[in-house]
Every structure is written in structure tokens, then in C-alpha cells.
Amino acid sequence: MKNIVNVKNLNLTYNANSIKPYHALKDINLQVTEGDFVAIMGPSGSGKSSFLNVLASLQAPSSGSVLIDEQNIWQLNANQLAKFRGQKLGFIFQEYNLIESLSVADNIALPLSLAKAKHTTITDAVNQVATLLHLKDQLKKFPNELSGGQKQRVAAARALVHQPKLIFGDEPTGALDSANAREMMNYLNKINIEQHISILMVTHDAFSASFANKIHFLSDGQIVQTLERSNQSRETFYRAILDFLGTFEE
Template identity: 40%
Template sequence: MRLGDFETALLSGIKAPSQRSSSIFPEIAQLWHGGMIVARKDDDMALVVVQGLTKVFGHRLHPVRALNGLTFMVEKGEFVGIMGPSGAGKTTLLSIISTIDTPTNGTVRVADTDVTRLRGGRLAQFRREQLGFVFQDFNLLPGLTVRENILMPLTINARRVSDAQERLTEVLTVTGLASLKDRYPRELSVGQQQRVAVARALITKPALVCADEPTGSLDSKAATELLRYLTDINRAWHTTIMMATHDAFTASYCSRVIFIKDGSLFAEIRRSGERQAFFDAIIDMQATIGGGGHWHEFSHPD
């Protein structure tokens, strides 16, 4: 389903008949066509459904509305960039989707589970099994080797590491780290360290990988390399990736970019052809959205 269709249905205030199923996907997948509500068949493609998401920080006298009724969806296998000026709400959005924070209002469904309602053991289990995280600072454990860092989520999961040998080999290969698996983080370049963080995020076969400024600490060569690995992973494994970034060059590797401003959806651009044309469209949108020069400098795609 296209985001435009999805929004049209929601903005026109159409409420689908209440569903017995716990899934809200069928409800969202109703569209108004010539006075009739028509069920869409492609709702099983939705992996992330964000609906009316609002986050207000701070005291009642001085509230900061970081997210303001944000609504969109991400399909399985998409590589989606989240862009917007500084303070637009990108990190807040990814924090709520990845269950690190909770919303003031609204819902987020990931893999048919309302993550905003999960608590305790079920939340911890969902986080471990369905989500992978990559941050700007790689958060590797310095006393563990590359191999041990990558296997860490399985250790926490109390799963037998021997069962994961095949998966370990796969993630080491797809991130280009096979020959470095016995090194310690201090013996790696920053680009290689970030790839270890990606491999660690992938080891549990998560439904969704959330990356917040993953190229933020990398030079342009290491950033390009990381983005190529992420693109390969997305294509080969159909891993759904949501990536917040300031950088048009980084975003040009995505299949779609969602722009937010002041916590609300501003626009989206879908890549349909060459990356250069997509990059140019992203730059144009950055100029349109403004933001008082808070965008980072960006480099030209190769």
C-alpha cells in the first residue's frame, strides 16, 4: 500500500467496522472508493504501522511536543530513511518504535504486535527477538572479541551459542568481518566497528533493524562501505531497516525517505530510478522543508 493511500483513508476519517482480530492492519487497509469501503489485500505486507503517534516531554507548563500525531506504515523488506531538521523528532520516533521509550498517545505495531502495550518479560522478549539496534556510537564491549560481541544478544537470550554457528557465519560474511572475528574492537577501524554493531543487530534475525545516525561517526569512505553492506543485507535477506539520518547521501541508499518536521509528517519520496536522481530529490526536499540550516553537510553520491 502506498503511504498516500493510507493517509487518504485516515485523513478522511473513515473508520472501518470494528475487527474481531487483534490486528489493526485490516482496519488500516480499508480505502474509500466511490462511496464504498474496499478492503485491500496487501495488508500482510505491513511490518510497522505507526498511528497517531504523539510524544510530549516535560512539565505541563512547559511541554515539548516532540511527535504530533504521526501516522505512516513501513512494509516488510523496505529500507526507509527518516529525515528532518534538528529537533524534528527522528530519534524520539525511532526510540518509541524500538521500545526504548513510550508514547504519550498513539500506537506502534511491529510484526502485528502493539509494542506500546508490551511490558515486563514480554517486552524484553519482543525486544530481543524482533528488534535490532544500530546507534551512532557502536556500543561494543571492549573486552570481547568481534565474534563474542556479535553473539552477545544470543547469550542474553539464553540460547545455545552452538545453535547459532550457521547464523554467525552468515552475518560475518554479509558484513565482511569473517577474517576479523577474533580481533578486539580496539584493533578495528571505526567503520569495521560499526559493521560489528550491524552484525550484532542481525544475529537474532530480527523483523526490524532500527539505526539512528549509523554513519554519523564515520568518514565518507567508511560510511559508503557501511551503506553498501546495509543495502546488500536489505536486498539479500529482505531485512526491514529504518534509519534516521541528517545526511542526503546516506538517505539516498534507502528505498524511501520519510520527512518529518515539528513531529509531523511533512513528505515522503520513493526511489524509482538512479540513486543520483533520488539524491537530488532528497536535496530539493531538504530545501523545501527548511530548518534554519540545521541539516548536516552532505557529500555527493559516487
């Protein structure tokens, strides 16, 4: 199976020309295979957000390469990168990032609307993901009429509607209570398995991370440890993560 993400010798330095440059990412190498579900964990300041931003084409690295679906994204110009992002990538953010003036249906449809897809294509795609994520009864509502869990499902539907190769999650359960967090992770697991869409998620939450197949731990801008779920149950993997975090954070 081929790699959907291939990161080589990735570095990110802020204030590189100053007296005290800050090395946020240090010579990171990482591969994510097609259909995989990967979590990135680490303490505050470890480089998690910077790493996600570089992988998601939102922050240019200082050096190194990021290949997504065999395309070196940082060799693309601005227009090519925007097109690539709109076709290949989906995003789920902690704060939902829904447009309050648009209905649920129009929020979900946004990636296809921006790509100027045909109306029938948009309608069919929105109905398909709304059915998958149990949002059919919410399509005519507006974000202020939804619960937090429903808003995050709308965000997930928007990330999925254009059938991307890869979905990035930035603390996707960070604003949810435990019941809604569990529901959200079950939906992401369903998307990963049934739609065979790769997911790369940054999280501080061990429970959310336990749904992943592999967890990379960052510290001071470097991957220092990797845990693989293999044939473990999610519950057993969760306990293994907690055990590791008990030593990792000491």
C-alpha cells in the first residue's frame, strides 16, 4: 500500500535570522499509508500545531519536503496549492469554523460550491454525507440552532463532502463533552473504515487518540516515540496510551 503522506527531513524555524531563533520542528520524518488513522500527541510547545499546519499546507517549512498523494505540496504555487487543498484535503477544527449565516446544507456544501461543482452533484454529495453522519434532519437549520456535537458533525461532513484523500483533525473533540467526543470519534472511525479516507489528527486527549492505529509523540519539535495499536482492542490501546503518558510527561 502506498504512502498518502511522506515527510522527509522537515524543519521549521521561527525568527531564523534573530539572535534567538526558535526551532519548532527538527528534522522530522514520517509516513502515513493510505487508509491509515494517525494521531499526533505531545505536551504544549512540543510542535504539534506547527507540524499539522505544515502538513495541511497552511505554514511553509524552513526546509524538507511534504508529499501528499505523491505531490510535493511546497513546490506548488499559490493557485496550485489552493486547488490541491480543495480537491485532496479535508479539515476539521476544534472550533467548528462554520459560517453562521449559511444553513447546515450550505456549510457542508462549501468545498464543492467553491469548486463550482454542478448543483445536482452538490445536492447528491450533501445528502450522502448527511445520511452517513445522521444530519438529514438538520440540513435546513443554521449553526446557532445546533448542539456542539451536531456542529462538529457538520464540520466532519464538510471535510468529507468532496471525497478527499486525507482529512486533518485539529483537536476535533477539544470543544466537546465526553459523550459528544465519543460520538465524534466513532464517526471519524466510521469515515476511516467505510470510506477508506486517511485521517491525521492532533489531539491532547488519550481517549480520542485510542481510535487511531498509530500515535506519534512529539517533544521539542521531534518525534520521540511511536505507539501502534496492532491487534489490540481500543480499550487496551487506551490503557497503553495512559501508561505511556504517565512516563512520558514525568
